[in-house]
Amino acid sequence: MAPRPRSNLLITVSALLLVLFLVALTFHLMMTQRAPALYASGEVQAAIDLLLKVLGSLLLLLFLYVVFSRLARRDQPPSSTSAIDAYQYVVQLLREKEQELERLRSVAEQRAQEVESYNEDILRSVSSGVITFSRDGVVTTFNDAAASIFRLEREAAIDKTCAEVFGTRSTVAGLLERALTHGDVITREEFELEMPQGARIWVGVSTSLLKDRSGGLIGATFVCTDLTEIRALQEQVKLRERMMVLGEMSAGIAHEFRNLMGTILGAAKLIARQLPSGSPAQDSVRTISHVISDMDHLITQFLNFARKTEPDLRPVALEPWLKRVVEQVLEQTPAPHPRVETICFPDVSAVRIDEILMRQALGNLVQNAVEAMPGGGDLTVTASVRAMRGRRREVEVRVGDTGCGIPPDRLPKIFLPFYTTRPKGTGLGLALVHKIVLLHNGRIEVDSQENKGTTFRIYLPVA
């Protein structure tokens, strides 16, 4: 680019001033050294001093002018008339702006990512289940705790509708409908849920509405707590209390009965001795004796059931113990015997149980299974360890048969004392099993299909 006229003039003037200043300075120095007498006269020295000051000031002013004009020009478009220069300048400016925008965008993106992963960390860390639904009922958030509470994988819930995940008629669908349609929210309601996959769970739920900045409804949030285990424990405590009261009351009555029956039996034996042999009344007296001893057996069983017992917990190696119990039951059962399979998975270590009480419980389950397969079948007894997410470890003992099964309407009654469908049964077997399992702080579940078979599962806590 050719130098501009104004800058040429400036250079010439500056050079001229500099030469003048240097000449004046040289003259001043020479005169001071060579002709100090002449110079000391004062007038010449004052004139030279003045000249030096004027020239110095002009040079300084010029220097300042150049510096400031450079600075001022840096942020201005060149006043050059060249279109190419102007174009290049604009392109340069645009490039700089674009780079700045790019930098700002990546900073914003990074910040958004940080906020998102922070939110995800919070959701992953909270122990409560958090579910959010969009305005049209689609699951948009389903944290790890929710997956564990509802026994579902996160992927099975996210982006699905509430009806698909929880069922159309479920309580969750009802609560969501109330929230989205009427704006109703609830604080910690407890209810039992039957999941479409079959699991039954107790949950505590609080709901809230999700709104955008302008206050428009955009969805709903559910915060859930798993109450299944607490409920089961509460039920167990209630049942145990009820059974204790019932047991104490009826044990007293049974004891009295036994005394009275002893008197009747004694009198019947006396009558039998006094009757002439061959008398037809002998048969009636024998019937009385049989009935009394049946009743005595029943009452002994009942007193066993009602007795207050503290389990004596000791570690027991499960595998040999299971096999022994099954063998003992089969030894006392008439043929045909079912095919038996006893499996104890390797991760089952010694469990702390009251060996005598548990033998009674398992023996009763095996006895019932054998009785359900009068023509033979398959009896499977297994023991394994379960470690459900968020729950304590427990040993599961299963007794499965391929017998007659239990109709659904009878299932709720089978653990009740004296409920039996067998002509010679007392109906105390399963009630006793239940009591023993509760004494071990465990629980018992049953699955049955008519004419296909039944499986009882005992869960015992692992210490």
Ligand SMILES: Nc1ncnc2c1ncn2[C@@H]1O[C@H](COP(=O)(O)OP(=O)(O)OP(=O)(O)O)[C@@H](O)[C@H]1O
């Ligand atoms: N494995 C099973 N298969 C089919 N039905 C069963 C099974 N186990 C129990 N039941 C049903 O539950 C009822 C109650 O069982 P429970 O063991 O309490 O009494 P019971 O076997 O009838 O009498 P008891 O045990 O005193 O001999 C049984 O009469 C039977 O109808």
Ligand SMILES: [Mg+2]
């Ligand atoms: Mg029984």
